[in-house]
Structure formats: C-alpha cells, structure tokens
Amino acid sequence: MFLRIVLLCLTVTLVGCSRSAVHQQEAFVFGTRVEVLVWGDDAERAQQAMGAVLREFDRLHKAFHAWKPSELTALNRMLAAGQRAQVSAELATMLNDAKALAATGDQLFNPALGKLVALWGFHDDQFSPRRPDPAALQALVSSAPNMADVHLDADGVASDNPDVQFDLGGYAKGYALDRAAAILRAEGVDNALINIGGNVMALGRKGDHPWQVGIQHPRAPQPIAVLALYDGEAIGTSGDYQRYFELDGRRFSHLIDPRSGQPASGTQAVTVLVSPQAGAGVLSDVASKPVFLAGDAWREMAHRYGVEMALRVDGDGRIAVTRALRARMKPFGGIEIDQVVD
Structure with a gap:
C-alpha cells in the first residue's frame, strides 16, 4: 500500500551489513509484510521483545480493521x-x-x-x-x-454526516510504529528497526553505524537513494504502485483525492522523514498522504506538518527533494535528482 523502504541490511545489493548481532522476526499484518530487527547480543531478550511487538500488531490489525468485524x-x-x-x-x-x-x-x-x-x-x-x-x-x-x-x-x-465511514489505513501503521517503539524500549531494547510495509522507525543504531535504508523507486526495481536513519526518526511513504489496478491503460491507486472522488494522479510516490518527537510514527504515516495529494503544492503541504525532509516523484517520474533530505541521502545506481527545493 505504501512506497516500500528497502532495508539495506536485508538485501544483496549492498555489503557490509553484519548479521551476527541482528535478530529478526516478520509477519504479514495490516495487509503487508512487517518486520522487526533488533541489534544486540541478548538473543533471548530480542526474540521476546520482537514477539511482543508482533502480537501488538496483530491486536491493532483486528481491533481497527476497516471492513472485517472490528x-x-x-x-x-x-x-x-x-x-x-x-x-x-x-x-x-x-x-x-x-x-x-x-x-x-x-x-x-x-x-x-x-x-x-x-x-x-x-x-x-x-x-x-x-x-x-x-x-x-x-x-x-x-x-x-x-x-x-x-x-x-x-x-x-x-x-453530522451519515456518509462518514472510518478507514484508519493512513494512520494505523504509524500508530503501530509508535506502539512498537514503546514496547521495545520497555523490554530493554535500545537498537532496533521496525518496518511496516515501508513505514519505518529507527531506534538507536546498528552497531557502530546508523541504520541504513533505501527509498524504493516507484517504477524501477531499485532504490532511488540510500539514507541513514537515526534514533527516533520515522519514514512515512505513499505510492501509487502497490495497491492499485489498471483499466483502459490507466493506473488507479487506493490514494483517493476527496475533492474529486478519483484516485490521485500526477504523483507516483512521496517519502517524508520525521525527526524524533512524540508520535513521530503517526506523523510520518499521516503527512505522506496530503503531501502526495497536494501535487505541485507538495512542499507547502509538507511545511504545514512541520516536515523539512521530503521527496516526491511526480507523474512523469521527475524526482524532487528538499534540501534538508538531499544532504542526508546518496542517490543510488545512477538515479538523478531533478530538483532540490528549500
């Protein structure tokens, strides 16, 4: 449903990601693949903490499902x-x-x-x-x-409106990130990475280095860029290429513009990076939606949510990035950035 973040220490495209102290559990929840990685020497504590996180994800999925009984x-x-x-x-x-x-x-x-x-x-x-x-x-x-x-x-x-029907799909994954971070810290885990279908939060570091993630290109099987993710930072992503269908030569995604009632066009993907703060996971999840729907006014919309680090791929595949995020990322595999904005 969201622009997938490639966790680089799990891919074969980059080297140098030691697995000796990375513990991992994964599941399929919220309609997507989720994974929790813990860096540390206490394998039993790591497994216990990750299991607690995945149980919480399952609880949230069942409690707030948009169309199954909940x-x-x-x-x-x-x-x-x-x-x-x-x-x-x-x-x-x-x-x-x-x-x-x-x-x-x-x-x-x-x-x-x-x-x-x-x-x-x-x-x-x-x-x-x-x-x-x-x-x-x-x-x-x-x-x-x-x-x-x-x-x-x-x-x-x-x-006031009988047509109100809640769907928390653009909120719940970020909420789950925040819950996961709280659970991990309560379990004594200070270094971890949580990925819910491309919504990512980092705790601490991976050994002597920050966690490294890659922002997946919406139309190519490779990342746009690699960036370091630091303690308490969260990435939220929205894209038109995971939950969609094609009809009469057009792509229709689940990202629907409430002004027209139509699936949004003009943007392929948006990524926002939120600095450490209370509710960083929720903010990263939520902010990517209006930034995606805002089209060419994406930067102003990001400002409204206090987001200084953002990237947009427009409908023609041109990549624009804020100056603050450009300073943090390394373009990958010859991918060119078309515009840097303040």
Missing part, C-alpha cells in the same frame, strides 16, 4: 444509522488525533472517507479492476464526508 466497523454501523457510539479510550484518542491532523491538511488526510475507498473496490483483499457507479460516486463527493463532521466527547462519537 471495533471500527461496529462504530461505522452506528454512525451510518445516525447513532452516537461509545468507543474504547484508545480509539477515541486515535480519532481525536486524526481529526486535528486532518484539519492541518485541509482534510486531504481524510480517514472519514471509507465509503469512497470501498466504492472503488479497495475494501477487499482481492480487488478487481472496475470503476464505481457514477451516480454513487457523485453522491459521495457531494456529501463530502470528512473529519470536521465528527464530534467526540465524553458521551462518545457522533457525526
């Missing part, structure tokens, strides 16, 4: 019926946070857009290439469900 789907049913719903303290906190983050980006980050995502067929493990019914699509665009329609208080969650 707390989230139960909430959506009640909102569709015009009812106020009580939710767990955890979900209430997530929705409050998501509402504030949506307002920052003029609702381009819009987890209330689940009906539109489903209409395009992306609420299915095996989606098929088809356009939605034009009348149903226009009705949802006109209804314009967004997080401003959502009200949260001590009495629960309510909506």
Whole structure:
C-alpha cells in the first residue's frame, strides 16, 4: 500500500551489513509484510521483545480493521444509522488525533472517507479492476464526508454526516510504529528497526553505524537513494504502485483525492522523514498522504506538518527533494535528482 523502504541490511545489493548481532522476526499484518530487527547480543531478550511487538500488531490489525468485524466497523454501523457510539479510550484518542491532523491538511488526510475507498473496490483483499457507479460516486463527493463532521466527547462519537465511514489505513501503521517503539524500549531494547510495509522507525543504531535504508523507486526495481536513519526518526511513504489496478491503460491507486472522488494522479510516490518527537510514527504515516495529494503544492503541504525532509516523484517520474533530505541521502545506481527545493 505504501512506497516500500528497502532495508539495506536485508538485501544483496549492498555489503557490509553484519548479521551476527541482528535478530529478526516478520509477519504479514495490516495487509503487508512487517518486520522487526533488533541489534544486540541478548538473543533471548530480542526474540521476546520482537514477539511482543508482533502480537501488538496483530491486536491493532483486528481491533481497527476497516471492513472485517472490528471495533471500527461496529462504530461505522452506528454512525451510518445516525447513532452516537461509545468507543474504547484508545480509539477515541486515535480519532481525536486524526481529526486535528486532518484539519492541518485541509482534510486531504481524510480517514472519514471509507465509503469512497470501498466504492472503488479497495475494501477487499482481492480487488478487481472496475470503476464505481457514477451516480454513487457523485453522491459521495457531494456529501463530502470528512473529519470536521465528527464530534467526540465524553458521551462518545457522533457525526453530522451519515456518509462518514472510518478507514484508519493512513494512520494505523504509524500508530503501530509508535506502539512498537514503546514496547521495545520497555523490554530493554535500545537498537532496533521496525518496518511496516515501508513505514519505518529507527531506534538507536546498528552497531557502530546508523541504520541504513533505501527509498524504493516507484517504477524501477531499485532504490532511488540510500539514507541513514537515526534514533527516533520515522519514514512515512505513499505510492501509487502497490495497491492499485489498471483499466483502459490507466493506473488507479487506493490514494483517493476527496475533492474529486478519483484516485490521485500526477504523483507516483512521496517519502517524508520525521525527526524524533512524540508520535513521530503517526506523523510520518499521516503527512505522506496530503503531501502526495497536494501535487505541485507538495512542499507547502509538507511545511504545514512541520516536515523539512521530503521527496516526491511526480507523474512523469521527475524526482524532487528538499534540501534538508538531499544532504542526508546518496542517490543510488545512477538515479538523478531533478530538483532540490528549500
């Protein structure tokens, strides 16, 4: 679903990544491959901590699934019926946070857009290439469900708009990164790398060096660039090349522009790197969506979220990068950067 980050110490394209003290566990959760790497000599502690992280990922996946039975789907049913719903303290906190983050980006980050995502067929493990019914699509665009329609208080969650249907796919992976970091630190692990389908967070270092990751090119089987990731930093990515279908010579991705109701065009991929801070995982996951949807205004949108390190591949494959990120990365395999911006 997201622009995949290549964890370079797991590929054969680079050398020098010692495996002697890297412990790894992986699983398939959130509809993608996830992996946890721990650097250290205590193998038993590493395995215990990684197992705890993967169990937490499984819990979050089941609790907040967008279309299989979950707390989230139960909430959506009640909102569709015009009812106020009580939710767990955890979900209430997530929705409050998501509402504030949506307002920052003029609702381009819009987890209330689940009906539109489903209409395009992306609420299915095996989606098929088809356009939605034009009348149903226009009705949802006109209804314009967004997080401003959502009200949260001590009495629960309510909506002014019966078309509000939550899909936390653009938030939950970042939330899971933050939860993983907290679990690892509580288990006494200070050096680790967490990868959830391209959403990545680093803890500490890999031995004497920072963790090295590569940003995958959206149209080529190689990274765009290699960069070092330091303690507490998180990468969030959005791309049109993982969860998509092709029809009549066009690519339709799951990244839907709420203004038009259409899968976004004009951008192939966006990567943002968020500095260490509380909620860095969530911010990295969320910010990549409005930056992707903003098109040529991507840099201004990144500024809104306080993101100084970002990269965009436009619809024609031209690569633009902020000056701050360009200073951190090494282009890979002859890939050229077309534009550096402040």
